[in-house]
Amino acid sequence: MGVILPAVGVVIVMVLGAFAAHWLERGLLGSRAEAGAAFPVRIRPDAVIEQADRWMYPAGPVSALFAIAAGLAVIPFSRELVAVDLGIGVFYFIVVIDFTVLGLSMGGWGANTPFGTEVYYRAVAQLVAYVIPLGLAYIGAIMMAGSLSTVRIVEAQSGIWFIVVQPIGFVLYVITAQMQAFRAPFLEPFSSKIDYGVLRLYGGWKAWAWRVSLSGLLFAVSAMGAVLFLGGWHGPWLPGPVWMLIKTFAMMVLLVGLGARFRPLTTDEMLQLSWKILTPVGLANVLIVGGLILLGVGVKG
Amino acid sequence: MILSHYAVVGMVTLMVFGVACIGAAFFRIAPDRVDAPRGWMPYTIGFPIYALIFISFDMEMIFMYPWAVVFIKQGLKGFLDMLVFICILSAGIAYAWGMEGFKWE
Numbered sequence: 244m245g246v247i248l249p250a251v252g253v254v255i256v257m258v259l260g261a262f263a264a265h266w267l268e269r270g271l272l273g274s275r276a277e278a279g280a281a282f283p284v285r286i287r288p289d290a291v292i293e294q295a296d297r298w299m300y301p302a303g304p305v306s307a308l309f310a311i312a313a314g315l316a317v318i319p320f321s322r323e324l325v326a327v328d329l330g331i332g333v334f335y336f337i338v339v340i341d342f343t344v345l346g347l348s349m350g351g352w353g354a355n356t357p358f359g360t361e362v363y364y365r366a367v368a369q370l371v372a373y374v375i376p377l378g379l380a381y382i383g384a385i386m387m388a389g390s391l392s393t394v395r396i397v398e399a400q401s402g403i404w405f406i407v408v409q410p411i412g413f414v415l416y417v418i419t420a421q422m423q424a425f426r427a428p429f430l431e432p433f434s435s436k437i438d439y440g441v442l443r444l445y446g447g448w449k450a451w452a453w454r455v456s457l458s459g460l461l462f463a464v465s466a467m468g469a470v471l472f473l474g475g476w477h478g479p480w481l482p483g484p485v486w487m488l489i490k491t492f493a494m495m496v497l498l499v500g501l502g503a504r505f506r507p508l509t510t511d512e513m514l515q516l517s518w519k520i521l522t523p524v525g526l527a528n529v530l531i532v533g534g535l536i537l538l539g540v541g542v543k544g
Numbered sequence: 545m546i547l548s549h550y551a552v553v554g555m556v557t558l559m560v561f562g563v564a565c566i567g568a569a570f571f572r573i574a575p576d577r578v579d580a581p582r583g584w585m586p587y588t589i590g591f592p593i594y595a596l597i598f599i600s601f602d603m604e605m606i607f608m609y610p611w612a613v614v615f616i617k618q619g620l621k622g623f624l625d626m627l628v629f630i631c632i633l634s635a636g637i638a639y640a641w642g643m644e645g646f647k648w649e
Binding site for chain 1: 548549550551552553555556557558559560561563564567568570571576577578579580581582583584587589590591594595597598601602605608609612613614615616617619620622623626627630633634637640641646647648
């Protein structure tokens, strides 16, 4: 396979996935004001903020776009239909997808306005909250598959999906994925208290880039959830890519629909939830999964 | 082999920059000006202990990935290694919790 074709495919999947996620969320949430990164803003003409940093301010949305596109490059839609099957697949995904937080930091701090600074500050706090429990949820799936490659992880689930043997890991993943995607109830960087964060600040092409990357973020995170716990392309009757899309959509509906049922948490409450509950549960989950593997559960041949 | 794998990632990066440049070229029409107060000033961070403990845990995660990959081959020995490691980490969380580090300042 060449290099150009997979790369074009990834960019197309990112744009289509972002549109699908946006359409789905609008349908699920209606015009609810507190919708986190899904807040419905009219995209206005570009605005110049006099005191903004010349390079850092526009670098924010570009960094976020890069995160989504580079992350989607390792998502397999079938055994062959993957842009690049990296040996360190899921580890690579965790690292590059966090470039959205780097983008929010650069955009927020670079804007040099009080609300912009607040966005930067709260986005970093959100990163501090979600990375560790999210990584511990990934570890369970990696242990059972014995590989970091996304394709191998899906292949390891040909018999039994990891959601069946690792329900705690799946619940951890759902909660931390909501934090990672800045969706309700973890929407502090995009709350109305700080004027919807960067979504009101930016205009023109930068606002479009933010729209695509923040909707695409939900798509990428849901696709990764389908790969890790829902068995990726495996399923009866229908072809693999269709199953992968169905599972990704189911994951998006679960994340958004579940999140809308809870009151939005402040950054303080989110940090406490993460470090007092999720991280200890995640560490226990690693040991539980280890015990299951020693008993021979969920391991192929 | 490795290089051709990461060439796809490099190409994706280039294309994203290209898309951003095209967007920038299209929307460059008479931008508004916005007056807003400045935001760069000294301020206090609300989560210093969280940030410190986060750094130590992030390092620990790096050890866990290779361990998770070889776990099936290692068997019980690997399990006991991780048990000791997780006990030490839990002591770290318990200490930070006990000194009331887990609150907004």
